[in-house]
Amino acid sequence: QQQVKQSPQSLIVQKGGIPIINCAYENTAFDYFPWYQQFPGKGPALLIAIRPDVSEKKEGRFTISFNKSAKQFSLHIMDSQPGDSATYFCAASIRGGATNKLIFGTGTLLAVQP
Amino acid sequence: GAVVSQHPSRVICKSGTSVKIECRSLDFQATTMFWYRQFPKKSLMLMATSNEGSKATYEQGVEKDKFLINHASLTLSTLTVTSAHPEDSSFYICSAAKGTEAFFGQGTRLTVV
Numbered sequence: 001q002q003q004v005k006q007s008p009q010s011l012i013v014q015k016g017g018i019p020i021i022n023c024a025y026e027n028t029a030f031d032y033f034p035w036y037q038q039f040p041g042k043g044p045a046l047l048i049a050i051r052p053d054v055s056e057k058k059e060g061r062f063t064i065s066f067n068k069s070a071k072q073f074s075l076h077i078m079d080s081q082p083g084d085s086a087t088y089f090c091a092a093s094i095r096g097g098a099t100n101k102l103i104f105g106t107g108t109l110l111a112v113q114p
Numbered sequence: 115g116a117v118v119s120q121h122p123s124r125v126i127c128k129s130g131t132s133v134k135i136e137c138r139s140l141d142f143q144a145t146t147m148f149w150y151r152q153f154p155k156k157s158l159m160l161m162a163t164s165n166e167g168s169k170a171t172y173e174q175g176v177e178k179d180k181f182l183i184n185h186a187s188l189t190l191s192t193l194t195v196t197s198a199h200p201e202d203s204s205f206y207i208c209s210a211a212k213g214t215e216a217f218f219g220q221g222t223r224l225t226v227v
Contacts, residue, residue, distance in 0.1 A: 032214050034215070034216075036218075041205075041221070041223065042220055042221060043118075043120070043207045043209075043218035043219050043220045043221045044158070044207070044218045045218065046215060046216070046217065046218075049215070089157060089158070093214070101148070101160065101163060102148075102160075102209075102216055104157045104158045105157065106156075106157045107155075107156070107157050109155070
């Protein structure tokens with residue numbers, strides 16, 4: 001119930017391609033879904049987040065698509081660049097919960113080839 | 115955004131000694147902070163939730179006497195790894211809650227030799 005499943009585990013795309021990372025959850029109480037980007041040896045950085053009352057959110061080259069009925073959400077990176085090479089984590093939490101505790105997916109290692 | 119600073123970024127200690135890691139929210143007050151552990155190429159594993167002015171809440175399987183957490187002010191939480199052993203070597207990351215968003219520190223690479 002508390003798990004967030006993420007796929008693929010790793011992904012290689014060419015520069016300019018559109019990598020897509022998928023996540024699925026079970027707990028319908030989750031109502032906040034952020035994506036984090038992490039470079040080696042660094043802490044995760046918040047990229048973009050979505051709430052279940054919208055089906056899509058765009059910020060720059062990053063887009064989240066959200067399917068509430070399927071309990072799935074995905075991250076799309078438009079016009080990917082070698083600098084986007086990093087590990088991406090999806091997460092979920094219950095807004096207004098006692099601690100806003102985040103449940104993380106297993107991560108996707110993205111490599112963007114020049 | 116918001117800035118969370120974690121110190122030190124790297125530490126090497128001898129087996130049996132204790133190590134303290136600090137997590138500070140620099141431009142906001144955080145009543146709740148979180149401590150994670152991350153193994154190489156793995157996801158973040160929540161260790162405990164740190165609440166200002168009260169005892170931390172530990173996740174199942176995390177030894178509270180081993181990983182001491184103190185959240186003495188609205189901008190500082192500390193994690194002390196007591197009697198460290200080589201198996202405690204890992205990447206430790208803190209985050210601070212600002213509203214519904216969580217902002218992460220840069221992490222601490224702990225190596226116990």
